[in-house]
Amino acid sequence: MSVDTATVAKIASLARIKLGDQELEAMVPELNGILSWVEQLGEVDVTGVEPMTAVIPNTLRLRDDVIDADPLTGGNRRDAVLANAPAAEHGFFGVPKVIE
Amino acid sequence: MTESTYRIQGATGDWEVVIGLEVHAQVTSNSKLFSGSATAFGAEPNSQVSLVDAAMPGMLPVPNRECIRQAVRTGMAINAQINKWSRFDRKNYFYADLPQGYQISQLYHPLVGEGSIEIVLDDKDPEGSTKTIGIERIHVEQDAGKLMHDQHPTMSYVDLNRSGVALMEIVSRPDMRSPAEAGAYVAKLRTILRYVGSCDGNMDQGSMRCDVNVSVRRPGEPFGTRTETKNVNSVRFVMQTIEHEANRQVDLIESGGKVVQETRLFDPNTGTTRSMRSKEDAHDYRYFPDPDLLPLELDDAFLDDCRNSLPELPDAKRHRYESDLGLSPYNAGVLTADVETARWFELLLAETAKAAGKQPADVAKQAANWLISELFGALNKLGTGLAESPVTPEKGGELLALIAKGTISGSAAKQVLELMLETGDDAGTIVEREGLKQESDTGAIEAEVDKVLAANADKVEQYKAGKVQLFGFFVGQTMKAMKGKGNPQVVNEILKTKLG
Amino acid sequence: MSQDLTELGVAAIRDGVAKGDFTAVEVAEAFNANVAAAQDALNAFIVATPEKAVDAAKAIDAKRAKGEALGKMGGVPIGMKDLFATQGVQTTAASHILEGFTPEYESTVSQKLWDAGAGMLGKLNLDQFAMGSSNETSYFGNVVSPWKRNDGGNASLAPGGSSGGSSAAVAARLCPAATGTDTGGSIRQPAAFTGITGIKPTYGRCSRWGVVAFASSLDQAGPMARDTRDCAIMLEAMAGFDPKDATSLDMPVPEWEANLSADMKGKRVGIPREYRMDGMDEDVLKSWDDGIAWLKEAGAEIVDISLPHTKYALPAYYIIAPAEASSNLARYDGVRYGLRDLPDGANLQDMYAATRAAGFGAEVKRRILIGTYVLSAGFYDAYYTQAQKVRTLISIDFKNAFESCDVILAPTAPSAAFGLGENVDDPLKMYLNDVFAVPASLAGLPAMSVPAGLNREGLPLGLQVIGKAFDEQGVLNAGLALEQRAGFTAKPDKWW
Ligand SMILES: [Mg+2]
């Protein structure tokens, strides 16, 4: 499968990366080069093969339902959460107004 | 199973409505699905946000056992298939309330599979009007944050307190055919969730939200194109959404238009729905298994614990109230519709039986009737509910036992209840103070009856000659002589014996 | 001072400080001086933190004065790859989008190192979001390898990537050791390019908490140092169960240093025939043969093994890693931290697109777009699911191979360091650098690169040892056996 300019534009829009016209044009052959190369995977017979789920045999651990047990993964730290925000106001993150 | 006869009468004929619901129910837990921050409602903005919830670089999710447990218990309560192997997937999209740029959800391998619930379409006939609604799946996922649009002229504000709170998404089959069925489904689902304790069911606080999928078709024809109205947050609004949406679609089709598959928004002020433009750009969520999380594998011990911790569920309880306690289907339905009501009733029943020295089954009807017609009515008048009732099950039981033992009459009991609600005093204290005790001593009543019969020998003759309607006269005279405090039942019995 | 302390490695510094041969502050100051002197020429650091190194050293010296234990890394100053979040110190992943980002938290791995007595010399440069094999994708300028070819030319060489700041800094004696991360070879390939040693442990050994994610199912942190012993020491300090990482291995950390042994008697070393590829660099082939001979000499039995799906590892990797990255990097949106580009009249979605366009470099964009495409509707199964199935087959290949051998020996990279700018215009050629490194990453296995010697151009070549899951000890021991026989003592001439 190969991608055309419109497809790359659509992918870029899905990925929220604004591409200038030139950048877009340049990206098309680059992506096609990579895609046609990875498509050799299609040669591999994968009948009956499960997709990899856990690379090292291991199952999901569940944690106890405790609030703020570890400050690194708990709440009550609004200042830390907002410390790097480009537009923090009145305890909120500010973004351009959204019309729903 | 009842077939729905609900139809939209269009200009060109009748239309059937097809409804499927996706209910997002907030899982009752102390902390969030993948982080340790609190889930409590109404906190200061961004105060219940961890570095994980804010999707800081390098942050990782670790799932909360309680959230998984509650979802499994919920699945068991709807007799669903529990998947011992499930996975979390990422649903990728960009929005300001979604810090990670993806929602951790379950698409390919949900925790809970196929199940069903039974709804009742007529309260008066709960056994004869049931319909089974299929549930396709329940999966566990993260809630999003909240956007506020009205606090700044050019900015929206983001509060991530809800971000990462655990939700169960309960997806029904498109099995409902009328607003009433959908309403009954949501109400029943809420009942079950509250019994299980997996969701508090507070729809006004957003603990339960419905995505309402509606389409119309000619009866018997294939499904039409559906629309999805998002985040409808009351049973009444769900029903309004369906009515409006079904009529809109019929009008649209009949005037030559076509229903487009789209996301819509319900406006509670107008009772109408409108297209949600902001969600309309062609979404491609690029679901894939979350590589930060391994597959979730549940063992038998975990499942046993979930199963063993399930309470008696509403349907089972209703049936038991009918068969073991002899309650009417209607009363059984009312008392089991909410877990708190049922809990209250069972405490009342236990207290009444204890105080009256009887078996619960012997006082069940009395307790049920009193709770439904007396206490509910009185609380309703006070504008309050069972949770805030000044009359506790213990105090109610004492009152009911006084009636059961014949200490007070039914009419006196009404008076006692009123005073209990007013003063907060015990039934016994009030009965003493107000002198409401009735005479049940057979000896004393017999003496009064003898006096009345002796004083009215002529009427006794007439009665014996066949004028049986005079019986009421003798009762009245006896009661009058006893200043209204004779136990009417005992008076009746004694009179019947004496008059032959 | 008579001794140049910056010639010492981790073990020597730790032991010297403990014995009182020199103080930790003396060590920190010596390395701080080297860091400062090399910065303009090598650009190995994004931020230097000399005061942090000295403060940590002072604390160690004070402990020693009180007779307290100094920790596994007591008195050793190290470089920290700028992919690890460091509290109060800018953490960028070498991207513009995170420029100025100052975390309010410390990654688990870096915290463990500080707890073990190490100090921080600074944050090391890398390929942007760890995507690259030459360090040329860094927003903060590429790192220059301290090595030069012996051809009399003065070409600037790549230090490898993505942990190129780490490899260059260790090779140039700017630090005795540094952290690296390896997603598809990012510890091993730069180690090979610069004549140092680096190990990627079993997936899950080192916590990923607080490490800027590239591809979650592949990312693993590990040490980069001068020799095997130093790597063993540092890996002990970095590894360990972390309840904050759901993929963390809940296993005790073995005593790798104490159990080091170069005796390979009774061990079988597998030589994968599929790694012998057409048109392979002769010097690389020769160093591989040297390695085989050395391990034989150390007592090992050499066995021929087959890893039939080797050819497909790289293409599978270039589906899986970009797919995960496209999602992992969605959080860089200009809302909560980092760069925000808000053009006039832009709405929220415009802001995202502008911010990400301005904040990500070309290679990062390329990989996000590839990842977005392979996950998109209609293509997911053909690309992503197929790649994950191939990954299963690659993992099975290794399992089968380890039936007949204990460790696998292969080259680390198909060539020695290339010149900066040589591969930048051809992404595919660049990707081929990791052809030998990627299979072990896809299978989550421990793998190490050890310097094997110099090629005809006077540049280092690395040998790779791949082990069974959890068998870092076997890998380290084979690495030690190679190291002892290779006798690699070459170091770059100081031209900076
Ligand atoms: Mg929905």
Ligand SMILES: [Zn+2]
């Ligand atoms: Zn949902």
